Amino acid sequence: MIDLTTPLGDEVLDLRAGDRVTLTGTIYTARDEAHMRMMEEGIPFDPEGAVVYHCGPVVQEGRLVVAGPTTSARMNALTGFLIDAGVSAIIGKGGMGREVVEDLRGRAVYLAFTGGCAALAAARMTLRGVYFEDLGMAEAVWIIEADHLPLTVGIDAHGGDIFSAVHEKAKTQFHQRFNIHQDNVP
Amino acid sequence: MMANPADSTLSGSLADATEMALTEASIRLPPDVLAVLTRAAAAERDEIARSELATILENIALAEERQVPICQDTGVPVVYITLPPDIPLTPELFDGVREGVRRATAAVPLRPNVVDPITRRNTGDNTGVGMPAVHVTPGERLAVTVLPKGAGSENASRIGMLLPSQAGDIPKFVAETMLIAGGRPCPPVILGVGIGGTFDAVAALAKEALLLPVDTMDDYEQAICDAVNALGIGPMGLGGDTTALAVKVKRADCHTASLPVAVNVQCWACRRATVEVRR
Numbered sequence: 001m002i003d004l005t006t007p008l009g010d011e012v013l014d015l016r017a018g019d020r021v022t023l024t025g026t027i028y029t030a031r032d033e034a035h036m037r038m039m040e041e042g043i044p045f046d047p048e049g050a051v052v053y054h055c056g057p058v059v060q061e062g063r064l065v066v067a068g069p070t071t072s073a074r075m076n077a078l079t080g081f082l083i084d085a086g087v088s089a090i091i092g093k094g095g096m097g098r099e100v101v102e103d104l105r106g107r108a109v110y111l112a113f114t115g116g117c118a119a120l121a122a123a124r125m126t127l128r129g130v131y132f133e134d135l136g137m138a139e140a141v142w143i144i145e146a147d148h149l150p151l152t153v154g155i156d157a158h159g160g161d162i163f164s165a166v167h168e169k170a171k172t173q174f175h176q177r178f179n180i181h182q183d184n185v186p
Numbered sequence: 187m188m189a190n191p192a193d194s195t196l197s198g199s200l201a202d203a204t205e206m207a208l209t210e211a212s213i214r215l216p217p218d219v220l221a222v223l224t225r226a227a228a229a230e231r232d233e234i235a236r237s238e239l240a241t242i243l244e245n246i247a248l249a250e251e252r253q254v255p256i257c258q259d260t261g262v263p264v265v266y267i268t269l270p271p272d273i274p275l276t277p278e279l280f281d282g283v284r285e286g287v288r289r290a291t292a293a294v295p296l297r298p299n300v301v302d303p304i305t306r307r308n309t310g311d312n313t314g315v316g317m318p319a320v321h322v323t324p325g326e327r328l329a330v331t332v333l334p335k336g337a338g339s340e341n342a343s344r345i346g347m348l349l350p351s352q353a354g355d356i357p358k359f360v361a362e363t364m365l366i367a368g369g370r371p372c373p374p375v376i377l378g379v380g381i382g383g384t385f386d387a388v389a390a391l392a393k394e395a396l397l398l399p400v401d402t403m404d405d406y407e408q409a410i411c412d413a414v415n416a417l418g419i420g421p422m423g424l425g426g427d428t429t430a431l432a433v434k435v436k437r438a439d440c441h442t443a444s445l446p447v448a449v450n451v452q453c454w455a456c457r458r459a460t461v462e463v464r465r
Contacts (some may be wrong), residue, residue: 012358018234027403033306058258065295066249066258070339071370075197094370094423114241115338115372115422116455118258119249136308138297150241152234162234166425167368170417175415176363178358 002145004016007049008088013076022148033139035078044131054092068118069093095163110155197282203461204286207332209238211459212255218401235426260296261334263318266313268325339453342367369423372453380448383438391436392450401434
């Protein structure tokens with residue numbers, strides 16, 4: 001297990017897809033609407049070595065109730081500008097497209113957090129503030145202090161991508177099973 | 187099934203029951219779902235997958251301990267009402283369910299997820315036009331079943347109008363659905379499969395299949411489940427033995443010239459709860 005602390009630096013370049021890490025420090029939530037707003041109006045936090053978390057938490061009276069990851073692939077076409085600005089890691093679930101794998105190359109990593117594990121996430125997070133609150137609870141950029149969030153390196157800075165490797169294997173399995181023989185009628 | 191406290195009006199009783207069911211479903215997984223998850227965690231051989239499943243089980247325990255929702259995507263409210271013969275189907279019943287959704291959204295709290303489909307304006311309370319989705323069937327007792335449905339898995343769902351000659355391709359269609367979905371719907375998933383009926387009815391069957399107990403499968407369901415697991419997508423798409431926890435099938439007869447098939451993908455957090463309405 002490798003312990004990472006924000007702001008991140010060149011240490012992320014040493015990570016390899018499949019490594020288990022923990023992350024401690026400040027992270028910023030962003031979903032579809034927040035990405036579009038940041039593209040228009042600029043990034044409201046210092047992006048150098050920053051960590052963006054694909055998450056729309058449940059917040060009640062200034063407290064994080066639950067805060068698990070959302071599906072990252074929705075942000076495939078909205079991610080390049082963040083990496084260009086210096087963001088060093090993206091946390092999400094389900095992996096990202098080929099264009100993002102290229103965006104990350106030599107610069108940043110994608111960290112997978114277990115989807116649905118929102119109670120566990122909140123247990124290791126403290127809410128520090130918010131940008132773009134007018135976007136609503138799910139879409140605002142929440143500033144969060146994370147304490148040893150358990151993550152898996154899904155895409156590394158060298159083009160290593162667990163998700164596409166798993167997908168290629170699944171595709172081979174699928175073709176072997178279904179194109180060679182037909183399953184019986186129930 | 188739990189019973190809720192009596193309320194002066196039927197609408198009020200339904201609101202209470204709906205709120206109670208949504209609260210229960212959001213925080214605690216049903217025993218059959220927990221059983222298949224626990225079983226999968228014990229059987230999984232892949233190292234990353236084992237740790238993903240361990241994290242999921244830890245999260246489930248933490249949600250119960252802290253009395254918070256299991257997942258921040260508390261879904262959109264899908265509600266099934268069974269209506270005994272002596273209760274007329276009136277707008278007040280629907281009003282009661284809506285009120286229960288509003289109350290649960292504020293009290294649990296649930297994330298307000300319901301928006302206008304085009305403007306994306308959030309209604310703020312998880313109700314709106316056609317929301318909650320309410321389905322009424324005749325029954326012996328007045329009861330509310332909720333199935334809060336998250337978007338990650340719902341978005342991976344598929345419908346196909348197969349040819350009558352393609353009955354043998356149904357397992358392929360289901361497996362293909364997961365091949366396309368990969369890690370996006372938060373596997374390990376439960377797959378509700380509708381077979382037959384009409385274009386609209388088959389989707390409803392697929393969703394209703396998610397209400398069936400997942401700790402048993404017939405041979406047909408097991409064979410499809412094995413085919414999906416052979417893909418090796420694993421928990422969260424990171425690889426492993428556990429891609430589907432269960433496949434559940436519901437069927438209806440259909441037109442001689444068609445074979446509708448629908449797959450409603452459900453993440454591991456297969457949340458559902460039933461509360462009987464006191465009256």
